[in-house]
Amino acid sequence: MSYIENKLQIAISQAIQFLYQIENIEIILQPTRKEFKGSHTFVTFNLAKNLQKNPELVGNEIGNYLLQNYADLVTGIQIVKGFLNFKIANKIWLQLFTDVQNKENFAQNPTKNMRVMVEYPSPNTNKPLHLGHLRNIFLGDSVSRILAADGYEVIKANLVNDRGIHICKSMLAYQKFGQNETPQSANIKGDHLIGKYYVAFEKHLRIELEPFMAKIDNKDFTDFSAEHQPKIKALTEQIEKFKDNRKEEKKYNDAKSGLKQIVQNYTPLMREAQEMLQKWEKNDENTKQLWTKMNGWVYEGFDETYKNLGVTFDKFYYESDTYLLGKNIVEEGLQKGVFYQKEDKSVWIDLVKEKLDHKLVLRGDGTSVYVTQDLGTADLKYKDFKIQKSVYVIGDEQEYHCQVLFKTLEKLERPYAKGLYHLSYGMIELPEGRMKSRDGNVIDADDMIVEMKKVAQLKCEEFGHIKDYSDVEKEKLYGQIGLGAVKYYLLKLDPKKKIIFKPEESVEFVGDAAPFIQYNHARTCSIMRKANELKIDFSANSYQNYEHLHEAEQNLLELLLSLPTQIAEAATAYSPAVLAQYSYEIAKSYSKFFTECSIFQAETEHAKSFRIALSSFTQKTLKKSLALLGIEAPQKM
RNA sequence: GGUUUCAUAGCUCAGUUGGAUAGAGCAACUGCCUUCUAAGCAGUAGGUCAUUGGUUCGAAUCCAAUUGGAAUCACCA
Incomplete structure (x- = not known):
């Protein structure tokens, strides 16, 4: 709180105490709008209501009290309706x-x-x-x-x-199409080089996706597992249903991306990426080497960008x-009774009271x-x-x-x-x-x-x-x-x-x-x-x-x-x-x-x-x- | 469908715990460089604060409903 505000509040409290014998009320000041005289404004409506007096009169009484008793602080007042404006010395x-x-x-x-x-x-x-x-x-x-x-x-x-599947995507694409390119040899920043392969992965993935989607269009679901077939069928039906319906565009898009999510896991590329992730998690040497190398390039690129932006990290x-x-926290949560376990061993937290539903915190397989x-x-x-x-x-x-x-x-x-x-x-x-x-x-x-x-x-x-x-x-x-x-x-x-x-x-x-x-x-x-x-x-x-x-x-x-x-x-x-x-x-x-x-x-x-x-x-x-x-x-x- | 969130000038946005005639910038128009930096200053014009109702001395602000938009609701991260 500023010095002037503080002084004014004390002065106004004093005035109210003297004039109306009321103590300990909170004085709220606001900045004076620029079309009026002064810098600080006290709004008298509330006080006037309690006193059952005219707000303008209350403003006058307080204002004049300050003018007389705090002349070194307040050198001028202006009252407009219930607004008492102060000019400070x-x-x-x-x-x-x-x-x-x-x-x-x-x-x-x-x-x-x-x-x-x-x-x-x-x-x-x-x-x-x-x-x-x-x-x-x-x-x-x-x-x-x-x-x-x-x-x-x-x-x-x-x-x-x-780490994660998205990192493996870039790595895999680089491994397949990169021809040992480096930031130096390609003369581009490391992060941009990696980004290039991320885009390349998605491009090839889309190509591999096409035959699967074509079959689905022909209502041929034989490519997919027994577990997935009904899901795919349902999603296809939804897509059909909402296709030309503008109002249900959201549902149409949801169904489409849901379908893509399932189907893309059948493509050779995605399977390879998944395998790579597993290798990474098993600390496979070649995979880790590639990962270290490529991430290194990215960090060099990021560092340069951060430097250009003028930002640092501690x-x-x-x-x-x-x-x-x-995972140890999951154990602790179970013991405290904050979490609960389902039959398949998966661990959950009940946040229904918080309107957040039930939420998984650990998979059934422990991952x-x-x-x-x-x-x-x-x-x-x-x-x-x-x-x-x-x-x-x-x-x-x-x-x-x-x-x-x-x-x-x-x-x-x-x-x-x-x-x-x-x-x-x-x-x-x-x-x-x-x-x-x-x-x-x-x-x-x-x-x-x-x-x-x-x-x-x-x-x-x-x-x-x-x-x-x-x-x-x-x-x-x-x-x-x-x-x-x-x-x-x-x-x-x-x-x-x-x-x-x-x-x-x-x-x-x-x-x-x-x-x-x-x-x-x-x-x-x-x-x-x-x-x-x-x-x-x-x-x-x-x-x-x-x-x-x-x-x-x-x-x-x-x-x-x-x-x-x-x-x-x-x-x-x-x-x-x-x-x-x-x-x-x-x-x-x-x-x-x-x-x-x-x-x-x-x-x-x-x-x-x-x-x-x-x-x-x-x-x-x-x-x-x-x-x-x-x-x-x-x-x- | 549930939850959350948003709607203010032609455009992009401010708007404190409810307070005065709802403010800026951009775009448009009018003035102002012989003088400290005109990337500026002064001015004109532009508003049903999404809609309706409620709460009260007072509502863009709080409450309810409606309309329209967004995010999210994965054993993805």
């Missing part, structure tokens, strides 16, 4: 401004003595990163920074999905190490399912770091899974269970539908960055503010602007909203966009360069007698002072969007100030010094709030 604003400038670390909230792990983006190692991963990475990275600024100790963890977990974890290993990994994380909170940055398609996981851990009475949070975000789709790596219709992360850098270069050349920059400096700047634009575009939206990405028009460089914010940062730097050149004193003493803040100055100052509140709000909501909006508000506010108030031709020396000090602090605040989004702030652009 100029001196207080200036004092706060001076205080915050002298503060060692103005953007660091006090420590909470709590450790939190943020897990992202946890990619599969069978394909390069795409735009969806970028949203995940930027969210995870920014939330980590925000939590750290709000006083948490943060551990950034990446749980790499490095801890890598690998699923190949963790996929067998969790793990998805949740099993996630239970184990959760324990491992706690064992490794003693974390009180844990944030999982995962797409909204896994909401149900996360609910099951968290609820299960709660029932197992894990000490960390209450601190689990699923930071869920909406999928990014293209105008023609969902991105699918296996079909190759994705916006590649590396391509995206290169594209945006090009756009940044074009704009920079157009404006021509950096003619004195060396080629290296220019390259760096293009990267900062291009990458900043993408990060801001993905972070300014509410995470839970789905994005339909239109390549031609999506990422903005003007208006509510990172370059505009960066541009205003560059402007503040330009002012500072000139102020230093002219050796102008803008220390606290130099503007102490500055009496009347211009409206633009006042608005900007109020915004700048709210940084700690904004950080706390963003951290509580796990929402970088709060800070994206805040950065934009500052940039807009500074831009207005910049055009309305002349700095070096200011009316008085006090005004000049104050405006330079204000520019200086705007620079720091913008830089910090952009940094919390993972966006760099150039000195010139």
Whole structure:
């Protein structure tokens, strides 16, 4: 809570106690809308109702009490219906401004003595990163920074999905068609090379699928096992039934993908992939060698991308190490009576009361399912770091899974269970539908960055503010602007909203966009360069007698002072969007100030010094709030 | 079918625990560069907050129903 808010609340309580003899009521203040005078507003409707008085009268009485008894705090009031607006003394604003400038670390909230792990983006190692991963990475990275600024100790963890049938698909395709190609020999990034073979696998799979599907079309089910035949028949009937029915398109698609799921396991390719997975699990030497080699290439590619994106991790977990974890927890759950066993030995948890149904936690043959290993990994994380909170940055398609996981851990009475949070975000789709790596219709992360850098270069050349920059400096700047634009575009939206990405028009460089914010940062730097050149004193003493803040100055100052509140709000909501909006508000506010108030031709020396000090602090605040989004702030652009 | 979630300007989105005349950006139109960076500033126009009902001093916000969209409901991960 801010200093002024606190003071005002005490003053208003005092007024209410004196005027109406009521004690201990909560005073809620809200920011004054900009079309009215003042900065803080107290709404009197509720109080007036309790007193059975006119809200406007109550506002008048309280307002006048403050004017008389707290003249050094409140210098003006305005009452509109039940809204009591306060104008706070100029001196207080200036004092706060001076205080915050002298503060060692103005953007660091006090420590909470709590450790939190943020897990992202946890990619599969069978394909390069795409735009969806970028949203995940930027969210995870920014939330980590925000939590750290709000006083948490943060551990950034990446749980790499490095094993499983999908990995074997790439491996198999490479083995069959790769001809010992390497990233060096093909001259492409390792992750892109592997992705190429993942797509190749799917392509060949589709070809192998055709004869099976043709037979099914002819109602010939003899290829399939006795167990599968009735299922296939039923699905075929459903497909027939919903075929030209637009309303049942969903069911049609469900049936189709269900059919494909069963049938594709009959193809030689899928059988080979399954065999490969079994070999891998039995530690077959050749398989492991190939796996190590190919994953190595992928990691090299990922590392390069992470570096280009400006993100780092504190801890890598690998699923190949963790996929067998969790079985001991199943045993424990059975003993505690949290789980139950069916006749076929499979183990389940009853989450019907939580509206999550019955859920399998271990197969009848004793092998793990998805949740099993996630239970184990959760324990491992706690064992490794003693974390009180844990944030999982995962797409909204896994909401149900996360609910099951968290609820299960709660029932197992894990000490960390209450601190689990699923930071869920909406999928990014293209105008023609969902991105699918296996079909190759994705916006590649590396391509995206290169594209945006090009756009940044074009704009920079157009404006021509950096003619004195060396080629290296220019390259760096293009990267900062291009990458900043993408990060801001993905972070300014509410995470839970789905994005339909239109390549031609999506990422903005003007208006509510990172370059505009960066541009205003560059402007503040330009002012500072000139102020230093002219050796102008803008220390606290130099503007102490500055009496009347211009409206633009006042608005900007109020915004700048709210940084700690904004950080706390963003951290509580796990929402970088709060800070994206805040950065934009500052940039807009500074831009207005910049055009309305002349700095070096200011009316008085006090005004000049104050405006330079204000520019200086705007620079720091913008830089910090952009940094919390993972966006760099150039000195010139 | 069950559960969850979403619907705000032509487009993309903000909108705090219910508060003042619902706000930005883009696109359109009008002004403003001899002066600190015009990636800008000022202005005009654009709204049945999906629909209906309820709760109350007051509803985009809370509740119910309806309509339309999305996700999910695998012994896949």
